[in-house]
Structure formats: structure tokens, C-alpha cells
Amino acid sequence: MFQLVSFRRATIMALVGWLALPAVVPAGVEPVLKASSLTAVAGEPIRLTLKLPTGESWADAHIGRAVIRTHGRQDQINTKPVGDADYVEVTVPKPGLALIIVDVGPASQKARKDAWPRTTHCTKLVVRVAPKEGGPKPSWRTSNPGITAKAGNELEVLPYIDPSTLRPGDDLPVRVYYEGAKQPGETVTAYGPKGAKVTAVSDSVGIATLMDIPTAGRWVVRYEKTRNGMDYVADLVFDLAAPKATADGKAQKGAGK
Secondary structure (H helix, E strand, O other): OHHHHHHHHHHHHHHHHHHOOOOOOOOOOOOOEEEOOOEEEOOOEEEEEEOOOOOOOOOOOEEEEEEEEEOOEEEEOOOOOOOOOOEEEEEOOOOEEEEEEEEEEOHHHOOOOOOHHHOOEEEEEEEEEEOOOOOOOOOHHHOOOOOOOOOOOOEEEEEOOOHHHOOOOOOEEEEEEEOOEEOOOOEEEEEOHHHOEEEEEOOOOOEEEEOOOOOOEEEEEEEEEEEOOEEEEEEEEEEEOOOEEOOOOOEEOOOOO
16 A cells, blocks of 8 residues: 555656646747647647648648657547647557657648648657556656657657656757758757757767756757758757756756766
């Protein structure tokens, strides 16, 4: 009984800690895809809203792909809006980590024969899913290999470290792709709370290392590219956990290193 109560208390405290993080999208950075929360409970719906710079939402945007990766599987997301609302819902049945991947483009690209590569905004959301009361134990410690696996987006930011394992002061190496090819010499920027910003340039094999990410809260890693008259944006969105406490109660910097 003691072990069960302790587990539940630890789970609740972990979830409360994540919910306490600043969840506001960094100023000046507005991903086209947003989730009602990046911390959810297994079996309860997450609302996804979509708004392109050209004004399209779920009902009229060109949807190239919408999937969710959980441990060992990938499932299609039903992109039909709920009733008359402007959002769709996705539910993760088991606790752990999930990756939502949505590639969209303007409505003008729907009728093209090459519509799939004409997705201009490629967004990934890293979601932490807590267990229901009395539900199965979460698999957070084992991470989710789907988060660090290539998705094949038209434009892509691929993290080499699961962002859910990071703490303030850690580095995040990412690789950037365009049409599946590694992109050297490209600028990648991570935008965080209260105007925090970290910038890196990709090396000869497309890897950019964002050094010393400074603070907990919502982060957007963005890679932009203009090619053949089209503007592309790739976003990786995640919540950076608060620092781990040491034995003396002080925050530990770079706990993920």
C-alpha cells in the first residue's frame, strides 16, 4: 500500500511540476499548430488548433500528414474538426511520451499533383502523458525513440536528444533537412520564455547544437527556408523541465548532461 501511495504521489507531483511551467508561446513566435497542453492525462483528449499565416484552419488547409507517435507505433490523426469547433482532438491511451507531427500547406496546394511536398509548415509537438488514477505506470524513463527518429517532413528539425530529458543549462543538438537531405550552413533558432533565444548554424552534415538552453518553460526550435519561391517553416515545440534539486535543495544546472 505504501509503495502504491508513494507512486501516485510522485506521479501527481511530477504532473503538477510540469503544469507549473510557463506554457505561453514565446513572444514573436507563433507555430501554426498548437495543443491545448503539452502535458496530458492518458485517455483524455488533447485539442489541436491550426492557423496558417494565410488564414486557413483545419477545415480548409492542405493537410499533407497528421500523425501521432507513441511507444512502438504511429497512428493517423483524424483531422475533421469537432462539431462546429475549429479544433481537432487526439487521445493517447497510455502514459509516456508522444510526438504529434503535422505537415500542412495553404489551400491553393490541394489540387496540385505534387501536393504532398507542397506542405509549407511542418510542426512537431512533444507531449508528456501522465497516467490515470490507478492506471499503468508511465514509461517516461525509457523515453520515446520515435521522437529522435526521422519523420521525413518536407522541412524538418530532428532532435538528437529527447527534449523531455533536458534541463536548463543543457545543450540540444538537432539536424535539419530539406526534402530528406541534410542542410549545412543553415541557421536554427530556439525561442523560449521571456525573450530567451539560442541560435546555432548547422555544420557540414546538417547538425546545429543549441548551447546552454537557459530556462524552463515552452520552447520553439525553428528552421526556416525559402526554396523555389516557397517559404517553409519547421518547428519543434516542447516544454523544458525545471532544474532538478540537489541534496541540499539547490537547483542543479545541466542535470541532463
